[in-house]
Amino acid sequence: MPDPPSVPGMAELRVVDLSDQVSGAYAARLFAAAGAEVTLVEPPTGSALRRRPPLLTSTEPLRSAAFEYLSAWKRGVALDWDSPPGAAALGCLLDRADIVISTMPAAQALEFDRRVRSRRERLIHVSATSYGLSGPWAGWRSSDLTDWAASGYLYITGDPAREPLQGAGPWAGYVAGVTAAVGGMAALFARRATGRGQLVDVSAMESMASSHQWSLALWSHQGRVKHRALNRHAEAHYPLNLFPVSDGWVCIAAPTLAQWVNLCIACGIPEWADDPRFATAGLRYDAADEIDQRLEPVLSQWTRAEAAQLLQDHHVPASAVLSLDEVLVDEQLQSRAYWAYPEALGDPAKMPGLPFQLPSSPAAFRPAPTLGEDTAAVLSGAGCSAAEIAAVLESGADSD
């Protein structure tokens, strides 16, 4: 494919982020991580994300950890797009934008889409919602927990003797966010061929449903329901579990025969390495209780770090189960300059920086904007006059 002349690079892409949910906000953060110019547009009262728990008490007023994390590398504009000057200013930003990202509910998103794209042929609108913009559930309410329920992950996570369990974070929203970012990039490639933007409709439910390992095929191929199995990896891979050691837990994943043999050697039970009772991962799964009883006394002699190192030395996938506090000082992440330091949140505030390093990724960290931090500068850069900017600032003050 010969290069078309003067194709824009990532840094020349403009993304307007109207999201007030994790999904869209993370999609926009990924565009920023790839070097695009991302402008977060919030109402003058601030994005709902600014009030999303967990709230940090290190600052006054309280700030949301989710907002501070998700808004890094974005510029911040506050305007009331229900007021004439605010609507005009948003229009000005959208005129220059390649992509607008929204997390509005379905009916609003469709109305917004008709309004903004009818006048802007090249604009791409990426919508991230829980259930999508169509279908019988499109208008249904959702939360982080119901996103887990809709995803099929809730039912299969946790203790079979207890209720199904959600993950610790709003990860279904994050998965929808990465999927939405992929959709936005793909629409840019499509626009290169057609000259036209389009609506990209991504749901947390479908993004998560397509992130299942084998359970959808398990149903269509064998008519079986997948269950939760505590920390075993149902239904046929073993050993794969969290095991107690002297100072906590380790995760060991040794489903292949070679890994099983190495595990037996590392744990001083070589006679099990060629025992036909344990010859396949599935046989080992069915003998999991017996295997656990034999492994646990051996493993309990070691610390997490010792067990993980010894097993890795034997090419057995294993890791200490680290707390989040420990992850923050983990030498692997530290050595790869993974962390960013939002100083305004106080010492020792620390969070993941870029999830990957691309040639176009920004060189320096830029913390989340304070409310309206860049309103005047961004609108001026977009060609708004001083009077128009003053009107936007004025209308924002009114609605406060």
Add this chain to the structure above:
Amino acid sequence: MTSRILDGVRVVEFGYAWAGPLVGRMMGDLGADVIKLEQNTARGGKLEASAELQAALDDWRRGEAVEPTLRASVFPEGQPGPEPWNSAGIFNKLNRNKRGLCADLKTDSGRRIWRRLVEQSDVIVDNFSPRGARSLGIDYDTVREWNPRIISVSCTGFGHSGPFRQRVSYGPVLEAAAGAAAATGYIGGGPIKMGHAFPDPIGGLHGTFAVLAALWQRDATGAGAFVDLSQLETYAAVSGDLLLETSLHGQPAARGNRARSSAPQGVYRCRDEQQDRRPSLDMWIAVTIEDDAAWNRFRDVVGDERLGDRRFETSDARITHHDEIDQLIGEWTRDQDRTQLAERLQAAEITALPVLTNADLMQSPQLRERGFIVEWDQPGVGRYEYGGFPIHFSGQARPQMRPSPGLGGDNRDICTELGFSTEEIAAFESDGTLATEPPGTGGR
């Protein structure tokens, strides 16, 4: 309009397990020409159709546990068929919209094939360890010499640098290393991992975005790139809010299914249902009450005067008395149909949803109406349904679903396109560089 947005882009996916192959599947669904490169050992060996296996199949038909080896592979109706390496559902669901090339890169002929693939492709995706990549000669330093425009994305567990760069992993190991397993759990309980290897799809989706952004940038600059994608780092990235909070306030306690700052929220048992061969399955509904207004609507629907207790009036008070409230809600839901209940609660503007099983997902009117559930005729397997493509473009048709390739199923076509002659290809086949079966299965 065509669904093939990435027409003209060629991707070589040399991936194992889930994360790398997911990048290939996403690119293939978007219309790229994805060549799935495999070693002949990639899909395991041949299964002997033993008497024990037949007995196990009979058990399965009676509704008992599937024989473990069959269970792991998700064979259709539990039947491995004559070419089990081509009929596993767990493989076929992940490798649609790709072509199959099975080549031994360690031979001289294999090196020639690899070089031409690199020269004639845009993207290489692998998920080998750095050591494995170097020993196979697929590392970036080698391939950039042959094609400076190539985008090489390596999806490793821990990344190509740092003290753990040679560590081996699967998804659950990374859940442990990223703090996610320790953060997830029942109140007062130990660490819990997710029901599937969740870092894999998260790594694969980030990898797909990285490929697209790197391709976009390459088209502007002409320069290729190496992307060192650590699945640990992409997985920790989805806990960015939790990690930031922890850095300032320490790790929050495990909270089960509860919300951070409102109550009640939980997963409540409903009437059991029969979904597969078992007599009944536990069924649940997830409910979130965000604020006092939602609480009042909820109380009206439940109609239990005990929920009107003044001790439950504010959100803070409901957090304090969460156990007691859960008990009352659980009594109310216990004998109800979860789907009807969710519909009734949603009609009253209360956030509630049945906790969906895999069977529910495949039968979901929401997913079906949107065309998410797809079907294709997999050679040697038959017509089965699968999860489809999660992105809907208003200006493109839904992606076509082409079956997953058999092992080495496109060897000849691909080698012909790479410029090898019929004689050369025949020689590659006879010297074992190209294969269409796992080792040790002999001729048929």
